[in-house]
Amino acid sequence: MALRYGLIYSTNGTIAEIEEWLDEFCVGKFQVALEDMDADLTKKSVRVMFENEADKMNFKAEYC
Secondary structure: OOOOEEEEEEEOOOHHHHHHHHHHHOOOOEEEEEEEEOOOOOOEEEEEEEOOHHHHHHHHHHHO
16 A cells, blocks of 8 residues: 655654654554755654554654
8 A cells, every 4th residue: 555644754863763653653554764864963854654644643643
């Protein structure tokens, strides 16, 4: 099934932290990709794609 639902999320945390949360709480498939990073390598923008809209909404409720 396609990953139709996505968002861009900015964070100072690690991608691993995001992936751990997704592994634990997502029902469907997901994908995380680095979009951009600041010069200090601390703040990053990641694209998170979801198979299920409900998983996207749960992520937004937790992180956005």
